[in-house]
Amino acid sequence: xxxxVCIIGGGPSGLMxxxxxxxxxxxxxxxxxxxxxxxxARIRAGVLEHGFADLMREAQCGERMDRExxxxxxxxxxxxxxxxxxxxxxxxxxxxxxxxxxxxxxxxLYEARDRMGGKVYHNVEDAQPHDMKTDTPYVTCTLDGEKVxxxxxxxxxxxxxxxxxxxxxxxxVLREYERVYPFGWLGILSRTKPVSxxxxxxxHERGFALCSLRSQVLSRYYIQVPLTDKVEDxxxxxxxxxxxxxLPAEVGARMETGPSIEKSIxxxxxxxxxxxxxxxxxxAGDAAHIVPPTGxxxxxxxxxxxxxxxxxxxxxYLNGDDTGLDNYSDKALARVWKAQxxxxxxxxxxxxxxxxxxxxxxxxxIELEYLFSxxxxxxxxxxxxxxxxx
Numbered sequence: 001x002x003x004x005v006c007i008i009g010g011g012p013s014g015l016m017x018x019x020x021x022x023x024x025x026x027x028x029x030x031x032x033x034x035x036x037x038x039x040x041a042r043i044r045a046g047v048l049e050h051g052f053a054d055l056m057r058e059a060q061c062g063e064r065m066d067r068e069x070x071x072x073x074x075x076x077x078x079x080x081x082x083x084x085x086x087x088x089x090x091x092x093x094x095x096x097x098x099x100x101x102x103x104x105x106x107x108x109l110y111e112a113r114d115r116m117g118g119k120v121y122h123n124v125e126d127a128q129p130h131d132m133k134t135d136t137p138y139v140t141c142t143l144d145g146e147k148v149x150x151x152x153x154x155x156x157x158x159x160x161x162x163x164x165x166x167x168x169x170x171x172x173v174l175r176e177y178e179r180v181y182p183f184g185w186l187g188i189l190s191r192t193k194p195v196s197x198x199x200x201x202x203x204h205e206r207g208f209a210l211c212s213l214r215s216q217v218l219s220r221y222y223i224q225v226p227l228t229d230k231v232e233d234x235x236x237x238x239x240x241x242x243x244x245x246x247l248p249a250e251v252g253a254r255m256e257t258g259p260s261i262e263k264s265i266x267x268x269x270x271x272x273x274x275x276x277x278x279x280x281x282x283x284a285g286d287a288a289h290i291v292p293p294t295g296x297x298x299x300x301x302x303x304x305x306x307x308x309x310x311x312x313x314x315x316x317y318l319n320g321d322d323t324g325l326d327n328y329s330d331k332a333l334a335r336v337w338k339a340q341x342x343x344x345x346x347x348x349x350x351x352x353x354x355x356x357x358x359x360x361x362x363x364x365x366i367e368l369e370y371l372f373s374x375x376x377x378x379x380x381x382x383x384x385x386x387x388x389x390x
Contacts, residue, residue: 001150003029003119005313006139008127008165009158010039010120012102013285013302015109017156019059020310022116026317029150030120031127031141033159036110044102046214047072047199047296049387052303053098061108068215069100075385077350077368078202078248084372085198091375091382099199101214102299129155129168132279155281156309157288158302161271166287169278181268181292181347182354183207186229187222188239188260194219195247195255201294201350202246203368208294208351209246219256224351227267236260268292268347270340275329282309282328289336291343294350300387301339305332307390335388342384 005021007014010032018028032039048056048069056062073089073096089096113120125142132155139150157165166174185208194213202209207224214220223243225234236259244252271290276283285302308331312324349367353360371377 001029001148002152003027003150004153004317005029005156006150006152006154007031007156007158008129008139009156009160009163009285009287010034010036010122011042011158011160011285012106012109012299013306014156014158015106015113015120016055016059016303017158017284017306017309018118018120019061019109019112019116020055020306021313022113022118023060024314024318026313028119029152030113030118031124031139031150032120032122033124033127035122040103040107040110042103042106045293045296045299046099046101046212046220047300048098048100048105049300049303050095050097051307051387051390052300053100055303055307056105056108059109059112061105061112064108065098065100065105068104069098070213070215071096072099072198075199075201076196077371078200078204078251079368080365081248083200083248083251084368086378086381086385088382088386091379092386093383095382095386097296097386099213104214127159127164129157129165129281132168132281134279137280153280154313156284157281158284160286161290163287165281166273166283168281169273173275173278175274177270177272177274179270179344181270181351182227183224183351184227184229184265184267185210185222185293186225186231186234186239186265187220187263188236189214189262190219190221190258190260191217192219192256192258193217195251200247200251201346202248203350203364204246205352206242206246209243211243211247211251225265226354229265231263231265234263236263239263266293268294270344272333272336272340274333276305276332276336277325277329282325284309284332288332289340291339292347294346295339295343295385297339297343301336304335304390308332335390338384338388
């Protein structure tokens, strides 16, 4: 097989790039290890930066998002028994975020690839990039039990944290930065009316909590739990009781509860790999960086990678200009590290850390008091939350 761009990873990052390149006449192939059903069963992010929403529209995949997604101009932080609102629209120069589940946007991207005859292969085994430092890279894999070689101009590693792409970069070239947090998020999805029309981030002495949503009939809630906890330790009733304890009384009193339709625990990790380019292979999304979900930067950071790659590929194929490809790693990492900083700040400010002393706890309280006493501080928060410019 031969193509111009071989994309390893059929999640939203890989599909988005494939769709954008296809629309410009750049041939590509997507290789995904899992089934489509497995990919669509992943419950992930639901808050999209305005730049991500624009990218979906450019990919001709934004119609359902614009119809069913919800534009949010703000969110709440519950702390010290009160609720303060961050006005995103006011403090970010008129911007907002779109609440639309990752599962839904991935489905939209798959449907677009089907409609346009995109080459997306599932159940791909043993994908492996080769000769990335030469002008003739290729990928080998097993499709339907048959060994296949795919010759290409470029390889995109969008295969997640555990994927093969990053691991194919020699250890003396790759530098990794990581922080593992001493807790996780227990999350449930329920067919219940959201307790608030906007997200509520809660800082509480018992631990962090988040009230989110996917639609007006589908709620997504989280509570901070120790890493030693297992999903089986938490009945639905125990979850709802604990969530209410961590929210202001008036919020808990109006919360609609119901059986969970999904329940999972996600550990929190910060991770960055440098560089994001090795020869003719480029890393994107979780293959290169992970953030705690606190600031909703994970999927959005992946989107900025795709934006930079897409435009770099256009310059290469349409204009013969390799400047974007040469600068991709530095440019992507500059924005990635800003997202890391913001996610770290949100995580540190809102969670209960087991080794915090009284001094640390007091500083957390003062941090939030200062935030809501300063319009400039709220402006910085809003600017980062809606998304820094690509």
